[in-house]
Amino acid sequence: MDPSARPRRLLPAALVLALAALLALLVVPAQPARAYNASSSACALQGTTAYTDEGQQTDHTRFQNPIGTKQIGLIYVDFPDAPGTTLPLTSYYDTLKGATDWMRNASYGQTTLDIRAPYANRVHMPKNSTDYTWERGFSWSTHQVYVEDALTAAANAGVDLTRYDMFYVVPTATATAIGHSPTFIQDPASPTWVWNPRTGTWVTIHWAVTFGQDIWTWGYKVADHETGHTFGLPDLYAFNGNQYVGGWDLMGRISGPPTPSGPTSGDRVAPERHTSGAAGTTSHRPHRHGAAPHGSCRGRRRGSLALKPALVDRAASGCRPVRLGDGLYERRTQ
Template structure:
């Protein structure tokens, strides 16, 4: 992973048009990094069979090990991938467990004065963001926002002079802005006390979020300006208000900040140039507007929010059975089963219900996803396997990719990957809401 250039995330995100029932289905782009085409067959009771588009991978002759003979639930990132789904996360990002101190500054400009008070801007995001992280991490992330400057911090230059627009690079505009923030705040702030920086920009600077999303994160930036001897390497900028016109910002618009902070912790964007069609509303790194949603289990594992005893790795040939506990529910039990296919790709299996941050789940069940650590942020590193690829979904929420809302697998439904000899079946449910699954693997060419 390259460390000599800023990692820019979020700037290319756009509010995508949601396909309504009856609308023509958008054309699908060619798959990235094609090495082989798999046929994934979703089997179910007789009245609900179907097939879905396949991820791409090579069948690997051997899988990574933990060093003690057990298979490893990790992935090796691809070459020249800046922000990967690989585990462990590379250096340069903020820690994502324990106390994390988030410096939060509200800024305005001589030509764009603060809209409302700085405290009101702060309260658009807190304490909701803190509570979101507490629920999602099961208390393993103690997110502590601090706003030592409880007023608009006026920049020395006009907003126009920074030349900021959608997709702006760090040079030169953001470098100039970060330097001005550091110089202006320096008499009032000890930057050494903080792990990351949030910059909440007066919402009247730039276009509305419904038109263009400017919010952006620069993570692991070893070329960033220095303040108090600390390099401002992990910094998120939040613009506008993520309001879809229904007043939803009051309860859900704050989630643009958990999304941007996800980059600071090392998570990639899951949306692509076509929008959130690969993951939909199953992860805030794909869609962070509309009704509430959480992170995928793989991301919680990557962030250290799942413990090793909550993750099983189904790498051995033959049948393996597991009972998965709902991801949104605190407490122990297995929350993730990983089915590795190669050193850099595999399937994740988890249970999603309308608990915790997942208030919008309309079809509780087993969610199966394809993770490819060779694909960079914004290039589709995760694809949710849709158990009902021909359906229009089960939600009326206007800001959710509806076709994936009913992607979960239920009792009797299976995913079959013929090329890699993998069969994943939901076999039942226990009284506590846990789902039982069976993973069947054929032996590989070397007998594993």
């Protein structure tokens, strides 16, 4: 196949997405909302964004199924204005490798992250780090360019992209312009293709976590948080603070809930377990950090929500809010 001839897009250009970052860290394209939740229950949580949201079925044309082993290619990158000089890259890998144990434990063995670094050196990005406009709220298309550049460089260095379900892209520590760690989510209407010389084919890139310098603050838990977005899990915090679920769910405060000896590792509350495939295994297990039993969940979707006053008013129809740490979760009284 001629690498200069990209595959034709399957859908008309009119369906090109509105480019916006979702909740600043999760970068997904915007499309018209879909009515996923058909429940007539007064306690059912209704989705509003049709992507990473509460109260809807996960759209697996966009997000990956969390069950099973996920093959993750770990790609190290540097830039003309931020060259990497230190080898080996052990400190980068060691910072992220704990994500495997956390995910396996949080999912009760349902999800395994098999993180491998197929190229033992950095690959070189074609632009300066400052040219990627790396700021919160940047567009999906800007993020797409970064992902394409990183994985094109990896493929040209000999990495076989077809072997991986998703990718972790890690910048050199000198690239201070790459600050935060957003997640790249595919848009089936605008596929992201990278030429793979190993197979002589175009490869569609579905998901990637593009780490920033905050990995040195959050450690491996930022990998678990961001990978959760590829399963369809939403952020459970507000950008003016951590007042929603706080640290009781990893999709809230990444550092975990506070304890007398300091923050501990956050877990997943019941609806998040439902989405991430571990809900069916929790009925006979202790519910760590106060998470409500799955059987009590009528919302059936993700997250220990900060309930709006309108939701609290549903008590008259048989629902009551139950406090989990510094967040709220809706359950039915029977």
